[in-house]
Amino acid sequence: MGCYCRKSPIIKTSWTPKNPGRRFMACGAENEDPCEYFFWIDPPKCERAVQVIPGLLRRINGNAEEVRRLMVQIEGKQEQLVTYERKLRSYQWKEKILWFVLLCSWVFFVMNFKSKRTANNILLLEIGEL
Numbered sequence: 001m002g003c004y005c006r007k008s009p010i011i012k013t014s015w016t017p018k019n020p021g022r023r024f025m026a027c028g029a030e031n032e033d034p035c036e037y038f039f040w041i042d043p044p045k046c047e048r049a050v051q052v053i054p055g056l057l058r059r060i061n062g063n064a065e066e067v068r069r070l071m072v073q074i075e076g077k078q079e080q081l082v083t084y085e086r087k088l089r090s091y092q093w094k095e096k097i098l099w100f101v102l103l104c105s106w107v108f109f110v111m112n113f114k115s116k117r118t119a120n121n122i123l124l125l126e127i128g129e130l
C-alpha cells in the first residue's frame, strides 16, 4: 500500500511537545515533494507522558551535548598526551646519553688515576735506585 503519490509510506516518530514519542505514517517522498498522506499509528499519549517526555528529551539532549563537549576535551588531552610521550622519549634518550658520558668520564678518571700512580711508582723506584 502506497501513499497518495504511490511511494512507500514511512513510519516516523513525532517529537513535538503535544505528541512526544508518538509514531505516525507519512509520505515516502521525504525530501522531494511529499503528499498529504498522514495518519497516527499510536494513540494519543496520556497527559502525564506529554508533561514528562519533553523534560526527559531536554535532559537527554543536554547529556548528549555534554558528551560531545567531553569528547572534544578528550581529543585535546590525547593530543597533549602524544606530545608529552614524544618529549618523554626524547628525555629518556638524553638521559641514556648522559649516563653513558658519566660512565665514560668515570672510566677515564679511574684509568688516568691508575696510570698516574704507576708512573709515580716508577719514578719513586727510579729515585730509590739512585
Ligand SMILES: [Zn+2]
Pocket: 003, 004, 005, 006, 007, 027, 028, 029, 034, 035, 036, 037
Ligand atoms: Zn506521498
